[in-house]
Amino acid sequence: MPSVLPDGEPMPEDGALPAHALDGAGERPLGFYLHVPYCATRCGYCDFNTYTASELRGAGGVLASRENYAGQITEEVRLARKTLGDDPRPVQTVFVGGGTPTLLPAADLVRMLAAIRDEFGLADDAEITTEANPDSVDPAYLAELRAGGYNRVSFGMQSARQHVLKILDRSHTPGRPEACVAEAHAAGFDHVNLDLIYGTPGETDDDWRASLDAAIGAGPDHISAYALIVEEGTQLARRIRRGEIPMTDDDVHADRYLIVEDVLTQAGFDWYEVSNWATSEAGRCHHNELYWRGADWWGAGPGAHSHVGGVRWWNVKHPGAYAAALGEGRSPGAGREILTDEDRRVERVLLELRLREGVELGLLKTAGREAAGRALGDGLLDAGAYEAGRAVLTLRGRLLADAVVRDLVD
Numbered sequence: 227m228p229s230v231l232p233d234g235e236p237m238p239e240d241g242a243l244p245a246h247a248l249d250g251a252g253e254r255p256l257g258f259y260l261h262v263p264y265c266a267t268r269c270g271y272c273d274f275n276t277y278t279a280s281e282l283r284g285a286g287g288v289l290a291s292r293e294n295y296a297g298q299i300t301e302e303v304r305l306a307r308k309t310l311g312d313d314p315r316p317v318q319t320v321f322v323g324g325g326t327p328t329l330l331p332a333a334d335l336v337r338m339l340a341a342i343r344d345e346f347g348l349a350d351d352a353e354i355t356t357e358a359n360p361d362s363v364d365p366a367y368l369a370e371l372r373a374g375g376y377n378r379v380s381f382g383m384q385s386a387r388q389h390v391l392k393i394l395d396r397s398h399t400p401g402r403p404e405a406c407v408a409e410a411h412a413a414g415f416d417h418v419n420l421d422l423i424y425g426t427p428g429e430t431d432d433d434w435r436a437s438l439d440a441a442i443g444a445g446p447d448h449i450s451a452y453a454l455i456v457e458e459g460t461q462l463a464r465r466i467r468r469g470e471i472p473m474t475d476d477d478v479h480a481d482r483y484l485i486v487e488d489v490l491t492q493a494g495f496d497w498y499e500v501s502n503w504a505t506s507e508a509g510r511c512h513h514n515e516l517y518w519r520g521a522d523w524w525g526a527g528p529g530a531h532s533h534v535g536g537v538r539w540w541n542v543k544h545p546g547a548y549a550a551a552l553g554e555g556r557s558p559g560a561g562r563e564i565l566t567d568e569d570r571r572v573e574r575v576l577l578e579l580r581l582r583e584g585v586e587l588g589l590l591k592t593a594g595r596e597a598a599g600r601a602l603g604d605g606l607l608d609a610g611a612y613e614a615g616r617a618v619l620t621l622r623g624r625l626l627a628d629a630v631v632r633d634l635v636d
Contacts, residue, residue: 237539237559241309244564247535248313254535257319257516258306258342260299261527262327263545264292277545294549296334300341301552302526307345309557310524310534316347319513319523322356329359332367336374343375353378353417353512360398360406368406368413378511380419380450381406386440387433390426393471395461404444411445417509419448424482426454427471434482435489442493447509449495450502451486453479480625487621500580500624518577520570528558536565575635580627584611584618590634597633606630 263277320342322335335356342348355378356371368379383403385391391400403420410418420441424434441449454474465471487497495503499518504510516523525532528548531540539562542548551558565573571589578585590598598617601607606623607630623630 232540232561232563234539234561234563237557237562239556241305241557241559243309243534243537247537248310249535251310251313251522251535252315254315255318255516255521256313256315256346257321257513257521257523258303258317259513259523259525259527259530260320260322260327260338261525261530262295262322262324262330263528264295264324264329265326292330295330295545296337298549298552299338299526302558303338303341303345305552305557306524306526313346316349317342317352318349319353319516320348320355321511321513324357326359326362327356328362328367332370332374335371335376339375348375355380355417355419355511355513357382358406360402363406363409365409365413368410368415372414377415378417378419379410379415380421380448380511381410383420383437383441384423385426385429385433386437387429390429390433390437393426393428394423400440404440407444407446417448418446419450419511420444420446422449422451422486423454424451424486425474425479427474431481431485434485438486438489442490442495447505448503448511449490450511451483451490452501453483483625484621487624496582497624498582500619500627518581520574520577536570538563538565572635576631579617579619579631579634582618584608584616585634587612587615587617590617593636594634597636601630601633 265277320339322338327335339354348354354376356376357380360381360383371379381403382396384394384396386400388400391398407418407420422437422441424437486503490497490503494505496505497503498510499514502511502514513523520533522534523532524534525541527541528545529541529543531538539559541558542551542560548558575585575589575594578589587595587598598607598612601617601623602609602612605620606626608618608620608623611618617634619627619630
């Protein structure tokens with residue numbers, strides 16, 4: 227089952243935020259994340275808050291159906307308008323994720339975007355992204371999205387090898403993601419991402435290189451590459467525990483990361499976050515940058531998380547409970563936490579260190595500065611950036627990013 231929600235204080239029924247949350251809001255970007263929790267099938271490695279049709283039977287009835295979901299998201303967008311009051315900021319980024327957003331009709335995704343445009347307005351250069359499974363779109367669907375205001379699409383490719391896709395329980399066939407990129411370009415999308423996963427049991431170095439070559443050859447301007455994480459409670463974890471397939475190996479992950487960095491760099495991609503590469507600054511995922519830099523975003527949908535002015539909250543997880551709350555005029559928020567200055571400092575170090583620009587050394591406490599000095603000596607931080615007052619990971623540092631971050635925030 228999907229991971230549990232964090233602990234926190236109760237969310238007010240009207241969703242009201244503390245007055246300080248909007249102090250200085252006009253100086254911070256505002257984005258929206260719209261969560262679509264529906265999937266045709268559950269991938270064996272997935273730990274996200276998603277539901278298949280069979281998992282929703284008898285647990286919410288018509289309230290949890292796809293048919294009225296766009297209306298529910300619209301209601302939460304209206305709640306956001308009431309909560310944020312006279313906030314004049316146009317929305318800079320919208321990201322529709324899941325789940326499989328493209329299981330909904332394209333008209334529903336356009337309607338959800340229109341609600342944000344109507345209530346808040348969109349910046350002239352707003353980035354509007356949806357995730358898509360390669361087997362859930364066609365040229366007409368993509369053309370309708372583009373005409374409705376979407377300008378970026380992210381396809382879940384994962385691998386170009388059938389045996390790897392089978393281990394991951396992916397339903398699309400090799401070659402389909404590459405065709406989707408061509409269809410997206412033909413529909414007028416300038417910005418297209420392909421998601422890849424490395425370290426799947428049974429994957430070889432040659433398999434991984436073939437996946438990278440296929441992704442690059444398709445012509446996206448952004449590629450994300452993530453190490454496979456085996457989450458407890460997933461079908462993949464159960465298969466590994468039963469000995470059906472081997473556990474993934476950290477050394478293999480490191481080797482695959484070195485391969486992706488080498489291959490993508492030679493192909494004209496530059497890393498800008500540990501797991502993300504783009505061919506230009508325009509090709510970066512600006513919505514994710516909004517998260518990494520601690521800006522404001524409203525997450526709409528079951529289990530979605532939000533952050534405004536140092537207040538973080540999260541919605542109830544189940545689509546039925548989410549629909550019921552909105553239907554009763556209540557906030558779907560399940561809980562919240564008010565971040566202290568120290569919480570926000572730690573989060574800046576945690577997130578910004580993963581970026582190409584790194585983090586200011588001035589944000590580190592004494593122990594963190596000492597740890598940064600040791601990391602510099604170990605070749606984990608860039609010497610030139612360090613002299614300029616920033617902690618920036620080297621390639622070796624990226625391989626050990628989690629450990630470096632832990633040392634710097636201790």
